[in-house]
Amino acid sequence: MAEEASVGCARPTGGPVGEEPLKSNDSPKPIKEERTMIMVGQKAPDFIAPGYKQGKFVNVKLSDYLGKWVLLCFYPGDFTFV
Amino acid sequence: MSIDSMFVHKMWDHDELAKMVQGGIPYPMLSDAGGKVGKIFGVFDEDAGVEARGRFIIDPDGVIQGFEVLTPPVGRNINETLRQVQAFQLVRQTKGAEATPSGWRPGKKTLKPGIDLVGKVWQEWKTSMAFD
Secondary structure, eight states: OEEEOOOOSSOOOOEESSOOOOOOOSOSSOOOOOOOOOOTTSBOOOEEEEEEETTEEEEEEGGGGTTSOEEEEOOSOTTSOO | OBSSOHHHHHHHHHHTGGGTSTTSOSSOEEBOGGGHHHHHTTOEETTTTEEOEEEEEEOTTSBEEEEEEEOTTSOOOHHHHHHHHHHHHHHHHTTTSSBOOTTOOTTSOOBOOSGGGTTTHHHHOOGGGGOO
16 A cells, blocks of 8 residues: 655655656647646546655555545645644 | 655654654655645645645545645644545445435435435425534
């Protein structure tokens, strides 16, 4: 579920799964950033994110939790309330 | 999930949260440096560089059943979140044969959607049931 991650000196990052970043085409017009609206009743976008859980650094992939109910909570920053 | 690194999560858990919850936070505290995940969920505030208080209920099929997003100064109501999860679980168990009207919580009456219910909700559900 949450794989333990090895830790180097760099700060690890995650990101969306399965989406290639938009490549700039030859077209001169600026690429419009597509922002997909989150809709209820639709699949949650998959992602991988590094994290911390009870003494271990882990990598978490949302789709590893298929079969379970998931509460995904965002918050402005550590040391604030939730 | 926040834009803080997992290192900061560790310190927060160790220095503060473990004093509120014995053993520390039992679920993964995720790091979203740069707000990449927050962006696709529509909760990343580009100007402030942080994420709003977004909460998403995702069912076992990976489908978003509900979400709530608040600006930073106001905290969430955990009981309401749990109530919604219980309601979605009931709907899922009954394969949609039962629905949970306004004010429902476990033990309260559900509705059975169908042609016989049309125009008859007033007999089955009273406004007082919207309140605890």
